[in-house]
Structure formats: C-alpha cells, structure tokens
Amino acid sequence: MSTTRSHTAIAITGKGIVESIQLPTVDPIPGEVQVNVAYSTIVAPDVYMVDGSLLTKPEDYPIPLGLSVSGTVVAVGDGVPRLKVGDRVCAFTLTQRKSKGLQLKVILHHTLCAKIPDNMSLEDAVTIPDNFVTAFYTIFDQLGLPFPLQFPATTAPQDAEVPILIYGAGSTAGQYAIQILRLAGYVNVIAIASSRHHEYLRSLGAKHTIDYRVPDMADRTIRAAGGKVQLAMDCITAEGTMKRVAQVVRPKAKVALLLPIKEGDSLVPESGKMWMAVPSDKNPFGEDIKVMGVRTFLYQDNEYMKEKLMPEILPQLLKENLIKPSQIRMFNQGTFLERTLAALELVRSGKVSGEKVVVQVA
Numbered sequence: 407m408s409t410t411r412s413h414t415a416i417a418i419t420g421k422g423i424v425e426s427i428q429l430p431t432v433d434p435i436p437g438e439v440q441v442n443v444a445y446s447t448i449v450a451p452d453v454y455m456v457d458g459s460l461l462t463k464p465e466d467y468p469i470p471l472g473l474s475v476s477g478t479v480v481a482v483g484d485g486v487p488r489l490k491v492g493d494r495v496c497a498f499t500l501t502q503r504k505s506k507g508l509q510l511k512v513i514l515h516h517t518l519c520a521k522i523p524d525n526m527s528l529e530d531a532v533t534i535p536d537n538f539v540t541a542f543y544t545i546f547d548q549l550g551l552p553f554p555l556q557f558p559a560t561t562a563p564q565d566a567e568v569p570i571l572i573y574g575a576g577s578t579a580g581q582y583a584i585q586i587l588r589l590a591g592y593v594n595v596i597a598i599a600s601s602r603h604h605e606y607l608r609s610l611g612a613k614h615t616i617d618y619r620v621p622d623m624a625d626r627t628i629r630a631a632g633g634k635v636q637l638a639m640d641c642i643t644a645e646g647t648m649k650r651v652a653q654v655v656r657p658k659a660k661v662a663l664l665l666p667i668k669e670g671d672s673l674v675p676e677s678g679k680m681w682m683a684v685p686s687d688k689n690p691f692g693e694d695i696k697v698m699g700v701r702t703f704l705y706q707d708n709e710y711m712k713e714k715l716m717p718e719i720l721p722q723l724l725k726e727n728l729i730k731p732s733q734i735r736m737f738n739q740g741t742f743l744e745r746t747l748a749a750l751e752l753v754r755s756g757k758v759s760g761e762k763v764v765v766q767v768a
C-alpha cells in the first residue's frame with residue numbers, strides 16, 4: 407500500500423487569493439537537497455504576484471510564496487558536493503513550486519544553497535539570499551564590472567574611484583549592492599536613501615549619502631560624484647525614480663533597473679500597473695544610455711555565478727563575518743496563514759523601510 411506524504415504551504419491559488427494548502431512531499435533527486443524550513447520572507451514581488459498576477463499564469467497555480475528560505479538539510483540527493491544532513495543553510499528559491507520558501511519542506515538544487523556558520527541565526531540568514539544574489543548579478547553580470555580574481559578583492563580594481571550610484575539604497579537590494587561593491591574594492595559609492603539610513607549605509611561602505619526627498623538631490627549627487635555618473639543601479643525602478651536617476655547619468659552611462667517598472671514613485675503602485683520593459687512614452691533616458699532590465703531569476707545562466715555564488719562565495723563571506731544581514735521585521739504570531747497575510751499586508755502598504763519582512767514557517 408502506498409502512502410502519499412504531504413506538507414503545508416502558503417500559496418497563491420488564484421488572482422488575489424492566498425491559502426494554506428497541502429503539497430506532496432517529494433524526495434530530492436540527484437543534485438538536490440531537502441530542507442526543513444525555519445523562516446522565509448515576503449518581498450514586493452510576492453505582492454506583485456498575488457495582486458497583479460505578475461509573471462504568473464493561471465495554469466501555474468498553486469504558487470507558494472517566499473523567495474528566500476533558511477532551515478536545516480534533512481535529505482541529500484546523489485551528486486551534491488559540500489552539503490550533508492544537519493547542515494544549516496539559507497537559499498534563494500527561484501521559481502519552482504517545490505522550492506519556494508513558505509512551505510514546511512522545500513527541495514532545492516544545491517547551487518541555490520549557502521551553508522551558514524554555527525554562530526549565525528536562521529532568522530538573520532534568511533534576510534540575505536534574494537537580494538545578495540540580485541546585487542552580485544546586477545553589478546558583475548548586468549553592469550559588467552570586472553569580477554575580481556579573488557572575492558573579496560585583495561587588490562584595488564583599476565577604476566576603484568569610479569562613482570557608482572545606488573539609488574534607493576535603503577532597500578535591502580541596495581544594502582547588499584553597497585556591501586558587494588566595498589568587498590570588490592570600489593570606494594566611491596553614492597547612496598540615495600532616506601536620511602535615517604545614512605549612518606548605516608556609510609558603515610556598509612557608501613562614501614556619499616543623499617536623501618532622495620531633497621529638491622536638489624540631482625545637484626548634490628553630481629557634486630558628490632564630480633560630474634554626472636557612468637554607472638547606476640535603480641533599486642526601486644518606478645517612473646519617478648527613473649526620472650531622478652536620468653537627471654544624474656552622463657551620456658553612454660550604464661543603468662541597471664530592477665524590474666518590474668512601476669507606475670508612480672513607489673515599490674507597490676496603487677494602480678497595480680507595472681511593465682517588464684520601459685514603455686517608450688515613459689522612458690526618461692537618452693538614446694545613448696545603456697539601460698538594462700535586471701531579471702535575477704536568470705542568474706544561473708551565468709555558469710560561474712551558478713557554481714560559485716551561493717555554494718562558495720556567500721558561505722566564505724559569512725564565515726569571515728564580511729556580510730551584514732538586514733534588519734528584521736518578524737512575523738511569528740498567529741497561524742502560518744495569518745502571519746503570512748499580515749506580512750503581505752505590510753509590504754503592500756509600502757511601509758517597509760530598510761528591513762526584511764520575515765515569516766516564521768516552523
């Protein structure tokens with residue numbers, strides 16, 4: 407007699423509908439591990455998928471939420487180097503149903519997992535994966551900065567002083583971008599964020615900090631950079647933020663936009679309108695600016711990043727205490743569904759500031 411194993415997941419089951427469901431529990435195949443999940447996260451893309459069906463098709467339902475995960479390895483498939491049962495890991499889940507974080511058990515390809523040191527909590531660890539990968543991929547793949555022969559860099563890059571703009575640096579994506587640039591040896595990072603984050607962003611490695619709400623943000627940025635900037639990452643990517651970035655970049659600059667592009671000036675547009683490419687009537691950038699729409703879900707197309715980033719580089723940085731996890735807004739009260747819905751509501755409200763929204767899973 408065969409028995410079907412199942413476990414609880416919090417999933418989108420239709421546009422605007424999030425429910426607690428049962429998913430079949432499967433064993434890892436070669437290359438994969440099974441993890442008992444402790445914590446996962448709710449970030450803006452979770453809200454986009456729930457409310458706007460962004461990047462979702464009805465045939466994909468049910469879609470569990472949660473792009474980052476932390477927990478303990480409980481089973482290991484063949485051909486998995488480095489990981490064993492009992493290891494504590496954090497992971498970027500990508501998009502597969504069996505991997506998404508808001509379920510009691512996940513199956514992950516080993517290249518998505520980073521082993522964490524004994525002195526790091528699973529709460530802290532879950533704040534890192536999605537935006538650490540996003541920042542690394544944006545800087546070295548999309549913006550094309552030369553990857554140091556060793557990471558962290560042991561010698562300064564040739565253009566260590568080049569001004570690099572991180573717009574929306576209060577976001578968790580921005581916080582990791584600043585840290586990664588520091589570790590790669592770039593010393594002239596200009597962080598645009600609310601004043602309350604300035605001291606922290608300087609401690610992470612920003613040289614200049616400017617508030618995006620001041621009317622002369624553009625002038626201040628150009629003065630700090632000694633001219634218009636050549637390299638920029640818009641960590642928010644809304645109509646309003648692209649306009650601000652466009653004011654401070656020079657001809658032939660490279661600008662990375664974290665997709666989707668949102669209507670208005672906030673992470674979660676009230677209208678729900680978003681685009682995966684810059685609409686021509688909303689494009690503030692000159693024709694000679696190289697604009698890149700970042701899709702971190704594709705980062706494993708870069709073989710080097712696939713093999714090294716989570717399996718080797720992140721564990722080493724954590725062991726040496728070189729990456730600071732983000733501040734945490736914890737949801738650990740009520741049922742699994744209730745705390746997920748409360749976390750979704752907070753992110754939807756646009757009131758998340760400089761912190762990662764974490765949901766206790768088990």
Ligand SMILES: NC(=O)c1ccc[n+]([C@@H]2O[C@H](COP(=O)([O-])OP(=O)(O)OC[C@H]3O[C@@H](n4cnc5c(N)ncnc54)[C@H](OP(=O)(O)O)[C@@H]3O)[C@@H](O)[C@H]2O)c1
Pocket residue numbers: 449450451536537540573574575576577578579580598599600601603618641642644646647663664665666671672673700701702703758759760761
């Ligand atoms: N396509 C991709 O590969 C990819 C990957 C990762 C993230 N993303 C996208 O990138 C965005 C950021 O993600 P996240 O997880 O880093 O977000 P997050 O940590 O939740 O960002 C919250 C921060 O956004 C800042 N913010 C909101 N509106 C702003 C504005 N108009 N100007 C400047 N800052 C503003 C706030 O800064 P203050 O506190 O300073 O006000 C707040 O701290 C999301 O839209 C996400 O979907 C895309």
